[in-house]
Amino acid sequence: MILHGGDYNPEQWPGHVWDEDMRLMKLAHVNTATVGVFSWATLEPEEDRYEFDWLDRIMDKLYKNGVRVILATPSGAKPHWMAAKYPEIRRVLPDGRREPQRHRHNHCYTSPVYREKTQAINARLAQRYKDHPALHLWHVSNEFGGECFCELCKQAFREWLKRRYGSLDAVNTAWWTRFWSHTYTAWEQIDEIDNTVQGLVLDWKRFVTDQTVDFMRHEIAPLKKFTPRVPVTINMMGWWVDLNYRKFAPYLDVASWDSYPEWHGGRPDWRVACDFAFMHDVFRALKPGRPWLLMESAPSATNWQRASRPKLPGLHRLSSLQAVAHGSDSVLYFQWRRSRGSCEKFHGAVVDHAGHEHTRVFREVAALGRELETLKGVAGTTENAEVALIYDWENRWAIEAASGPRNAEKNHGETCIEHYRPFWQAGITVDVIDMDCDFSKYRLVVAPMLYMLRPGVAERMLKFEGTLVATYLTGWVNESDLCFLGGFPGGGLRKLFGIWAEEMDVPETETIRWRGKTYKARQYCERIHAEGAEVLAKYSDGRPALTRNGRAYFIASRNDERFQDDFAGMLIKDLKLKRALNAKLPVGVTAQRRGKRVFVMNFNPTPKTVAGKIKLAGYDCRIL
Amino acid sequence: MILHGGDYNPEQWPGHVWDEDMRLMKLAHVNTATVGVFSWATLEPEEDRYEFDWLDRIMDKLYKNGVRVILATPSGAKPHWMAAKYPEIRRVLPDGRREPQRHRHNHCYTSPVYREKTQAINARLAQRYKDHPALHLWHVSNEFGGECFCELCKQAFREWLKRRYGSLDAVNTAWWTRFWSHTYTAWEQIDEIDNTVQGLVLDWKRFVTDQTVDFMRHEIAPLKKFTPRVPVTINMMGWWVDLNYRKFAPYLDVASWDSYPEWHGGRPDWRVACDFAFMHDVFRALKPGRPWLLMESAPSATNWQRASRPKLPGLHRLSSLQAVAHGSDSVLYFQWRRSRGSCEKFHGAVVDHAGHEHTRVFREVAALGRELETLKGVAGTTENAEVALIYDWENRWAIEAASGPRNAEKNHGETCIEHYRPFWQAGITVDVIDMDCDFSKYRLVVAPMLYMLRPGVAERMLKFEGTLVATYLTGWVNESDLCFLGGFPGGGLRKLFGIWAEEMDVPETETIRWRGKTYKARQYCERIHAEGAEVLAKYSDGRPALTRNGRAYFIASRNDERFQDDFAGMLIKDLKLKRALNAKLPVGVTAQRRGKRVFVMNFNPTPKTVAGKIKLAGYDCRIL
C-alpha cells in the first residue's frame, strides 16, 4: 500500500482538537502520521523527567482510527533547559563563537553529552512503544545538516585524519602543503578551516559527513536494540549539497526525502518537474531494489521560498503521483495541521487555520488519498534502469572548492540535470548514482564534469562494456584534489577516450558544428586533441568539440539544450533504450514506468495529447 | 509665528566666526537656533568639570540678535572619556561583542551610569538656563534609535516580559513555543534573539521602544523639574521603522521630525513629495490638534544619500512650505554652517565653506525667511481630517517578521503610501494614524495590509459608522502573531466584510476587472469567497477581487495605480469628501488647506495651470 499522511504535532494543540483531527484524517484518507518530530521539550520537560502519557494517548487514538505511526526521535531540536545546563551541546561557529540556543538543527554531533541524552530518550521511546501496534517506522531526528567547530569536533577531525592518513607526512603529501609553507609539523597545527588548501577542504567535508553518520548510528543503536524489526529512515534533503547521503544509506532500511518544488514561479513547471524527477531518481538509486518514501511535501504553498504560490488545481495530484512513479511508496506531507504561531505557521498544511475540511486544499488531498487506496500493482515494486548518470557529492565539493577555471558559474548540479533532461523527457528510467556504484549493470553511463576520480573509478570505467559519455573537466584530480600529471583526462582515461585535453577556455559564447547543425556553447570549451578518437563535432575554428573512441564519447564544451536533445536522441536510437511509452512526448510531458503501471504526466498548464489518443488536461496524470 | 533657523554648532568655530554668524542670521531672517546637539565633550570636558561659559555667551548673543534657542541635551554622543571609564555605557552587538566607542547614537539605554550622567548634565543645563529669555524649547538627545544586547538589557527584557505576561506559561502560550521544542522552563532561558519565534521578535521590538521611551523620560525628568513651562520635543526620523513613535508622543509637548527627501533622483519629484506628505501627516496626527515642527531639513543637498543633488531653484521654498501646509510651525535646517571636517562636512548648510552670503543657497533661504515672516493665519492652526489611513509600526514589524507569504517584497510602507496617494493628489487632508487611534471622528478609514489586530481593534471597527477599506492580509494574527482560527479575516472581521479569505496566491501578474476596465494585480492576490458581500470586481477567472459589505470594502489584490485612482475617486465622489480646492489638479500638483490658507503646490519642474486660472511655475507654490 501507499502511505498517505504526514507530520502531525498534536502536542501543540488541546485535546479537543485531537478528536477533530481523527475525524478529518478519515475524511482525507490518511493512513499514516509522523509524530514526535521536535517534541523533546514535551517528552522530557525537565532533565530525566519524562512525560509519555500524551504520546500514549495519541498513539492509541491513531491506531484506533487506522492510522499507522512513523515515530520520530526528537533530537532535531534540543530543549532550552538542556542548552542552558550543557552549553557544550551548542555548536561553535567558524569564527570560534559558540552559537546561542535559538532555532533548531544546531547541536554538536560530537558532544558526548548530547549523544548520551539522545540515546537515553531514544531508548525510552523504543522500550515504551516496541509493542505498540501503530509503530510502523522510525524517523531518526530531522533533516541532519550543518557543522560545528568546537574543540571536540576539531579533535575528532584530527583523529579522523590520523586514521585516514596514518602520518603527518602523508597528510602533507596529499594536501601538497609545501605550497605557501603550509607544511604541518604537529597534528595540533591542523586548523579545520583553510580554503586555500583544497585537500583539507574536501577532507573536512568528508569528516562532517562521517561524524553525522556516526551520530545517526548512535541514535539508531537503541532503536535496533529494542525494536529490531521496525525499519529506520532519516528524512534527507535532496538539494542539500553538504552531506554525502551515499554514506548514510547502508545504515538505513529505507531512504526518504523532503521534496519542495517551487511551482508556478519564473520557470516553466515542467523544468521544475524535471529537477525533482532527477532528485527522486537519486533517492531511488540510493537503496537499489527498494522503494523509497516521500517523507515531506507541501499540500499547498511553502512559506520560506522567495515566491511560493499555492499549487494550482490538479498539480497536487500530479506532483504526488510523480513521486510514486519514480519509486516512492508514500505521499506524506509537512504538515497535517498548520501551527498557530512561530515561523512555519504559513507553511501549507492539509488542515488550515480555518480548521475545517471545506477548503480546496483539503478536497484535493482527500481525493488523492482515495485514489492511492485503489492504485494497485505499484507499491513495493522497483524498476531496473538501463541508464545511469553520475552525480557525486564529493565531486561536486571538489569542483566548487577549486579556484578556477570558470566563467562566473560552475553549475555542476544544473549540468547534471541538463544531461538527465532528454532521457526524462523521453520516458527513460535513469538511475542517478555516484562514482563508486556498480557501472556494469547499465548499458549507458553519463558522467558530466567528472573532475575528481576516486581510486578505482578509472579502472572500472576502462572495464565497463557499455557506452560511456564524459565531458569537459573530466579526470583532472585525484581524491585529494591533486592534479593528474601527464595530460588530462588522467588516471588512464586519456587512453579510454582517445583524446588529450590541453587547455580550458571559458568564453562567453562559442559555437560548435555537428551533423550539419550549429549549436551554441558557453562557459567551458575545452581545447582537446584527438589521439585515436573519431572527431564528430568541431568548434568554429575546426578543432574537435565532440569525439568518439569506441563506446566512449567525450563532449568538450558546455552546449545548448538543442545539442543535448540531439545527442541523447542519437544514443537512445542507437542503443535502442527502453522507453515507458513508444511515442513522441510533447515538451513538458513525460512517462515513467513503475511495476505494472505507466504514469503519463503533463506538467504543462494546457492540455496535451500523446500518441494521438491519450488526452491529458493541464497538470494531468494518466495511469495506464 | 513660524520658526526659521536650525542646528548651530558654534563650539566647532572660533569666536570671530560667531559674530559673523549673527550678521548672517539677520540676513537670512533666522529666528531660531538649535544649540548643544552633540556638545557633551565641550560642556563636560572631563568628569564633573563643566564648562558653560561658551554656551552662556552664545545664548546671550543669540538672544540679543533676536534668535530664540532650542536647547539640546547632549546625550546623542557620549564623550570619549566617559566611554573609556565606563565601558558598560557602550552597546553590545547581537553577537555579544561590546561596541567600541566611535560614531554616535550608540549608548545603552538601560545603563544606570549613562542614565545618571545624562540626568546630571541635563539638570545642570536646566538649572543654568531656566530663566534665560532665549530658551524656547528642549530638544532631548538626538534621533533616538538602535538596540543593545548587554546583560543589563537582557535582564530588563525579562523583567518587561514578567510584567507583560505574569508567568512563563503565558509566555509559552503567547509565543506558541511547543513548536520546535522552544518551551521555556526558566526566565533565564529567554534569549532576546530568535527570529524563528515571531512573538518574541515582536515583544523584543516593543521592549526596545519602551526602554527608549523610559530613557527619554529619565532625560526629561530634570528638565520638567527645573523648567516646567518649557516644552519638550525629540527629533524623530519618519522612516525609521524600528521604534514605535506613538509610544513617545504622550511624553512630548510637541512632535518634530527630520525630513530628508531625495529630490531629482531616479523618481519624479512629485512621487518623492507624496512620500513626504504622507510622513508629515504621520507627525501631524501624532499629537492631534497641535502643530508639529520640521526640526531638520537640508537647505541644499545631503551628503549621505546615494545620489544627493542640490535642490533645483524654487524647490527649497516649495518643500519647506509643503511642511508648513501639512501642519509644521517651523522650517528648520540641519545645519546653519557646514562643519570643516568629519563626516558631515559635505551636508548642505545655510552657510557654505565659502563663508559668505553670496551663494544661491543662502539667497533662497533668506528669501524664504522673509516670506515666512509675512505669512499670516497659519501658525498655530491645525486641520480636522475626514479621512484616516492606518500605518501602524507594530503591524509593520509583524508583517516583516513573518516568514511568508510573499512574492519577493512585502512593501508595507510603500503600499500604505500608494493608498494615500490619490487623496493627497486630490487635495484631501488625511490623518495617518495607528490602529489604536479613535476611528469615530473620521468618515473614511483606509487600513492597508492590517495583518495584525491588537485587542479591541476589530471591535472598534465593528462599531465604526463610517466607510472602511481593508485589503488582502487583513486580520491574520493577534498581537502575539498567533493566527486567528476559524477563517480570515479574523477577530470578527470576517462578518464585517462579509467574506472569507481562503488562500493567498502570490503571482507575478494577474488581472482584475471592475466597472468595465481591466487592471493589473501582482504579488498578493487573495482568494476570497463572498459571504454576504457584494462582489464588485473579479479576477480573470471570475472569482471575487473587490467586495462591499455595507460600508466595508475589501480589496483582495495588490492592484496597479490606475485602480487606486479610480477606487479612491469613487470614494471621494460618493462620500463627498472635502477638498482644499474644488478643481481637478494636474498630476504632481496638490493643494493642502491649513488655517485660512490653501497651499497650491506644483512638484513638477514644468509650469502647470490649475482650474484654468492659477498659473504655477515649475516647483512653484501659491498660497491662497
Next chain:
Amino acid sequence: MILHGGDYNPEQWPGHVWDEDMRLMKLAHVNTATVGVFSWATLEPEEDRYEFDWLDRIMDKLYKNGVRVILATPSGAKPHWMAAKYPEIRRVLPDGRREPQRHRHNHCYTSPVYREKTQAINARLAQRYKDHPALHLWHVSNEFGGECFCELCKQAFREWLKRRYGSLDAVNTAWWTRFWSHTYTAWEQIDEIDNTVQGLVLDWKRFVTDQTVDFMRHEIAPLKKFTPRVPVTINMMGWWVDLNYRKFAPYLDVASWDSYPEWHGGRPDWRVACDFAFMHDVFRALKPGRPWLLMESAPSATNWQRASRPKLPGLHRLSSLQAVAHGSDSVLYFQWRRSRGSCEKFHGAVVDHAGHEHTRVFREVAALGRELETLKGVAGTTENAEVALIYDWENRWAIEAASGPRNAEKNHGETCIEHYRPFWQAGITVDVIDMDCDFSKYRLVVAPMLYMLRPGVAERMLKFEGTLVATYLTGWVNESDLCFLGGFPGGGLRKLFGIWAEEMDVPETETIRWRGKTYKARQYCERIHAEGAEVLAKYSDGRPALTRNGRAYFIASRNDERFQDDFAGMLIKDLKLKRALNAKLPVGVTAQRRGKRVFVMNFNPTPKTVAGKIKLAGYDCRIL
C-alpha cells in the same frame, strides 16, 4: 639584457623533476628564476633548524644552466610551527579577534618576534649566498598588504600620531573632533577605527603604509649588510589601493610589479591594455630614470579572476612586449611549473601538468624568449616624458573616505585612466606621478579630481610654467581632510584657475557644448563661476563648464569619451607634444618609444594598418 623566466618552486617537486626543469628552461630561453617565495617551512622546518642543502643544489643547478636567481625572502607566509608558538605574529581583525593561521600574507608588521624571525632567516640567506654567482636580485617577501589591529599596532599608531602631531590638541584640531563630541582627552582614547572621522581614516592608512615600509626596511637591513651590492626590490600590486607605493620607492633599488590583465572578457582588449599601460607608467615613474621589472605575469590564464581565459594566440607576445615598451627590463612569470595541489594549481604556468614542452603556451613562451634575446637597444634605457598625470594614493583614499558628494560611484582610478587614455592612444609617453613629484620637468600636467592638496602642492602649481589641467573636485580639502574655507578650489588655486566652484551637482545626465559640439556629462557637474577665466564650454543652461585662465584649464564636469579625445587632441596639437609615431593610430593601436625602438602594438583581434604601410596582424606588435 631582458630577464625572462619567473617564479620557480622546486621544493614542491622531487629531484628528478629538477633536471627536467633545466632541460625545459633551456628550450624556453629562460634566463632568470625567482626562488624561495613562500619557502620558509622548507628552509626552517622547525625553530632554528635550517635546511639550505636543497637551495644550495638548486642555485648551483640554475647557475650551471645559465639561469640567474632572484632570491626571495620567505616572509610572505609564516610556517605553522611559528604561528602556533608565537600567536602574536598573527594579525588581529578589526573586530578584535586574532586571525587563525591559514592562507598567507597575514602576519603582523609590528610584531617584534616576527621582525626578529624575519631578520634571522634573511641574514642566513644573505650570508650563505652572498658570493653565489647566480644571485642577481633580492625579492623581499611577497606582495605586501593588509593591516593589523593588535595592541602592538594600536600602540604603534598612537606613537606615530605623537610624532606627527606632538599634542592631542593638534590631533583634535586636525581631525575636527568637536564634531559629535569626538574630542580626545587622552591618547589611549584613540581607536584606530572610526570612519566618521576622515582625518583619522587617512592617518591610519598613512600609518599602515609607514609601518609596512618600516617592516620592509627591517627585512632589507641584513640583506644590505651582507650583500651591499645586490639590488633589492619588492613585487608590488598596481591596483592595490591601500598602500602608498611612493613611500616604498626610496628604499628599493628597482621597482617591480605583478601585472594580471583580464583579457578577452566583457571589455575590448585594447581598454584592458590601456589600463595596464597606465599602471606600467606608474611604475616607470616610481624610480625615475631607471627601468623597472615585470615581476609576475600569467603565461596563460589566471585562476582567480571571475572569467579568466587563456591568452589568445599572439597576445602573450604582445602583452609582454607592452611591458618592455613601457620600461620593463624583464618578462617574468608566475609561474614556471603548475603546482599539483592547493589553491593556485590552475593558475597558468610555462610548464603544464602535462609536464612537457609540447603545449601551445610553452611554444609561445619559448618563441618570446628567443625574440627577447635578440632585442637590442632597449634594455637599460628610459624615456623622458613631456606629460605627467597625477594619480595620488592619499588623494584616492581621501576621496573614497569622504561621505559625499557622489552619484553612486566616485571612480577616481577610472577617471585618471580616462584622462590618460587619449595620450596613450596617440603614442605619447606619460609619467603617472603623485602630487609631491617635481612638476617643473613637464610641459603638461593633468590632475584629475585633485580633491586633497598636501602642503606645498598649490604653491608648486602656482609656480609651474607648463600647461595645467584640473577638474571638478579640485582643492576641496587639506591633508587632514579639513575643507578649505573661502571658496573652492582652495589653497590659492581659485586664483590660478580664475574660477569659483560654488556647488556640486551630481546628476545622472547633463550636456555641455564646446566648439559647436555637444557632449554628455554625468555624475559630477560642478557649478562654477568664471572669475577672470575665459569660458570655453557651457552647460545646457549656459553656465561655464570648461574654462581657461592662461595655461590653467578647468573641466567642471565628468564628460564622455568624445570630449576627452577632443580636449586632449587640442592640447597635443597646441603644445606640439612628441609622439612615438607621426601617424594617426587606429583605435586600439598605440605606439610607445623606448630607447632606439618604437613598439607599434595592435590590441585588436583583427588586422590594422598604420600610416598606410605598417601592417599589423591581430594582437601583433611591430618593433621599429
